[in-house]
Amino acid sequence: MVCQRTAVGPESETTAPQPHSNGIPLRRLRTVAGLCVALVALYLYVVLARPLNDYGMIVFGDLFLVIVPMFGSLLAFLGWRRAAGTPRSGSLLLALATFFYGAGQAAWCYYELYADEPPFPSLADVGFGASVLCLVIGMASFVPKRTHRLLAGLDGALIASSLLYVSWALVLGPIVRSGAGSPLEWSLLLLYPVADIATASIALTVLVRAVTAHRWPLLIVVLGAFGLATADSVFAYLANQDQYEAGRLADLGWVAGTLLVGFGIWWRGPARTAGRSLAPAGEPEFGTRVRVSTELPERSSLVGLILPYTPLVIGMVTTLVLILRDWTLDPVLYLMAMGVVLLVVARQLTAIRDNLHLNRRLGSAVEQLQERERQLEFLAFHDPLTGLANRALFHDRAAHALARQDRLGTSLAVLYIDLDGFKPVNDQLGHAAGDALLLLVAERLRGCIRATDTLARLGGDEFAVISEPIDDVLDVSLVADRIVEAIAEPFLLDHGAAQITASVGIAIRTPGDGDWGTLLRRADAAMYAAKAGGKSRSVVADLVESPAHPA
Numbered sequence: 001m002v003c004q005r006t007a008v009g010p011e012s013e014t015t016a017p018q019p020h021s022n023g024i025p026l027r028r029l030r031t032v033a034g035l036c037v038a039l040v041a042l043y044l045y046v047v048l049a050r051p052l053n054d055y056g057m058i059v060f061g062d063l064f065l066v067i068v069p070m071f072g073s074l075l076a077f078l079g080w081r082r083a084a085g086t087p088r089s090g091s092l093l094l095a096l097a098t099f100f101y102g103a104g105q106a107a108w109c110y111y112e113l114y115a116d117e118p119p120f121p122s123l124a125d126v127g128f129g130a131s132v133l134c135l136v137i138g139m140a141s142f143v144p145k146r147t148h149r150l151l152a153g154l155d156g157a158l159i160a161s162s163l164l165y166v167s168w169a170l171v172l173g174p175i176v177r178s179g180a181g182s183p184l185e186w187s188l189l190l191l192y193p194v195a196d197i198a199t200a201s202i203a204l205t206v207l208v209r210a211v212t213a214h215r216w217p218l219l220i221v222v223l224g225a226f227g228l229a230t231a232d233s234v235f236a237y238l239a240n241q242d243q244y245e246a247g248r249l250a251d252l253g254w255v256a257g258t259l260l261v262g263f264g265i266w267w268r269g270p271a272r273t274a275g276r277s278l279a280p281a282g283e284p285e286f287g288t289r290v291r292v293s294t295e296l297p298e299r300s301s302l303v304g305l306i307l308p309y310t311p312l313v314i315g316m317v318t319t320l321v322l323i324l325r326d327w328t329l330d331p332v333l334y335l336m337a338m339g340v341v342l343l344v345v346a347r348q349l350t351a352i353r354d355n356l357h358l359n360r361r362l363g364s365a366v367e368q369l370q371e372r373e374r375q376l377e378f379l380a381f382h383d384p385l386t387g388l389a390n391r392a393l394f395h396d397r398a399a400h401a402l403a404r405q406d407r408l409g410t411s412l413a414v415l416y417i418d419l420d421g422f423k424p425v426n427d428q429l430g431h432a433a434g435d436a437l438l439l440l441v442a443e444r445l446r447g448c449i450r451a452t453d454t455l456a457r458l459g460g461d462e463f464a465v466i467s468e469p470i471d472d473v474l475d476v477s478l479v480a481d482r483i484v485e486a487i488a489e490p491f492l493l494d495h496g497a498a499q500i501t502a503s504v505g506i507a508i509r510t511p512g513d514g515d516w517g518t519l520l521r522r523a524d525a526a527m528y529a530a531k532a533g534g535k536s537r538s539v540v541a542d543l544v545e546s547p548a549h550p551a
Contacts, residue, residue, distance in 0.1 A: 022217065022267055023082065029267065032075070036259045039068055043255050047248065061247025062109035068255050069102030072262030079266035091265045093138030094221065098258045101131035101228075105254075112246060132195040132232070139202040139225055142218065154347040155308040160201035161343055162311030165336045166318050167197055167233060173330055174237070196229035203229075204308070217268035224260025227253040308347070312340065383457040385435055386442035394456035394464060398516050401454075401468050406511050412468035413476040416505040416523040417445070417483060419461035420535040425498045433493050437500070444486040449479060464523070473508055473540060480504040480538035488536055501536035503527055508540070 019026045046052070046060055076095030080088050104127020111122060203225040206218060231253025238244035319337070322329060381393035389397065398414075405412050419441065426434035438461070445455055445463060454466040470476055487502035505527025509519050526541035533539065 024267065032263065032266070036263050039071075039259060040252075040256050043068075043252065047252070057247035058245065059113065059247075061251055062105070062112055065105045065246070065251060065254055066102055066109055069098050069105060069258040072258035072260075073099035073102060075262035075266040079262075079268055082266075083268075090138045090141030091268070093134045093141065094261050094265055097131045097134035097138055098262055099131075100127045100134060101254070101258060102127075104128040104131060132199075135225065135228060136195055136198050136202065139199055139206060139221075142206045142221070154343060154350055155205060158308050158340070158343045158347055159204050159311050160197055161336065161340045162315045163197045163200050165315040165333060165340060166311065167194075168336065169318050169322060169330070169333060170233075170237065173332065174241075196232045199225050199229045200311075204311075217264045220260050220264030220267065222264075224257045224262075224264060227257030227260060229253075229257075231257060312344070315340065386439055386457050388442055388463075389454055389456035391456065391458050394454065394458065394466070395516070397454045397456075398466055398519075401466055402509070402516055405468065405509070408469070409511050410469035411471075411508060411510050412466065413470050413473075413509070414507045414519055414523040415465040415467065415476070415480055415483070415538075416507075416520075416527040417463040417465070418503050418527055418531070419463075419487070420501040420503055420531070422461040422500050425500065429493065429495045429498070433495055433498070436493055437491055437498055440491050441487065441500075444489075445483060448482040448486055470508070473506075476506055476508065477538065477540060480506055484536055484538055503530035503535050504538035505530055506538060506540045 021029055043064055046057075050057060052060060073095050076091065076098055080091040080095050083091055104124045107122065107127060108124035111119060111124065203222040206222060231251065234250045234253065235244055238250060244250070315337075319329065319333070322333075381390060381396075382388065383390045401412055404410075422434070422437070425437060438457075441463075442455075442457070445465075449455055449465055449467065453468070456464050456466075458464055465479075467476055467479060483504055484502055487500060490497045490499050505523045505525065507519050507523035507526060522541040526539045529541075530537050530539040
């Protein structure tokens, strides 16, 4: 046996496509995420282990807070660049926020390392102030445009007032009461916590209203914004107490926050449109197994219900701690608490109003669906032109009629109607005139039968009637004669008068006398006998099945 070896070159190898997430290869995403985690872990290790002396820790803390924000801004700028062609102003503002923070921290680093005492305020505060401004506006740009404005506004006001309550109790109140420094100094100290309240409020609103396509990247950005807001508030508190020092655990919020904001913007990339994938052509996007699940809407609804009240719970816990500690409460906090309660009541009333409105819309939608269902059911069993029963409904009514006849011992009749001369009218005057003629025929047929009888259009110019119960053949013959006479009258159409006639075949069935198919064949044969006898007449079929149709 001879085995032939086949050389496989690089060009013949098939490379498995790499999974993607928002257009980023999964391996690259994990690498960058691991680098961010490593930077945070390094900072935590140095801060907690303190392997350097006090001056070395200050140098490490200052330099680290320059390098890390610049790295975060680089990631954010890359994400902004990847989002070309889509709305990306928020990405640019957040990238600028991390950059301005790094620039301000660079100025602070210079003052702290080379000046006897860092000035306050200074150029560093210009960078920090620009960073806070870009952060607030950038987060606001991520709030979805199609939101319930009143409810979203109340949610934002509830979150902001609750956070203001906590901030006044822990940060703003002590700063205002101390009155230390110039008005510019304590105004800058107040700027950071106030801006942090706005940032946190908007961030929670973004998280509540976030679309599912970018929920995880936006969650990363929101966590970063919270980290920055927390670090700013801690700085304001420590600075007011003259206890702030670089290279401490208090700076962790700035380290993690700038990295999270940069990583989230980089991961988010371009805004996704419905039905469009960000993965390159021919390469599957990460998580492309599509499953219709009801868990996400329920989870999103639960998040939307809980998040606006989370700061309120924090405020209640803060109040309890203050009362247990001092057995007193700042009068300003009483006023703020009353405002929060009013916002909660307004929010609940708005939600109830929206629910009532939704119930009305839902009821209207259900009624429309039920009406549509009735229309579809009608179209399924009725002729769309004349509104008469179609062949399906005719056979269903016939089956019930035969069963009822055998049970009650009554008789029934089938009348098979075919129009004579309809085709020439349809050919000469057009299909529109033919349809109009069929509508007039249906109206005249309705006037010739009883309300309990079933009239159907079987197709084309063929009609049929189920008449039950009947007492005598003569009664059915009189109905057939009325049909013949009614159809023989001229029909007035838009293009003139039309003259047609009708040939009617009648088949009578007594209880137990054959099945439905046999009855129809007898009525059909009687109708052809009427045509063969000169048309415009009715013929009653014999009890014996008639021969085949004449030519």
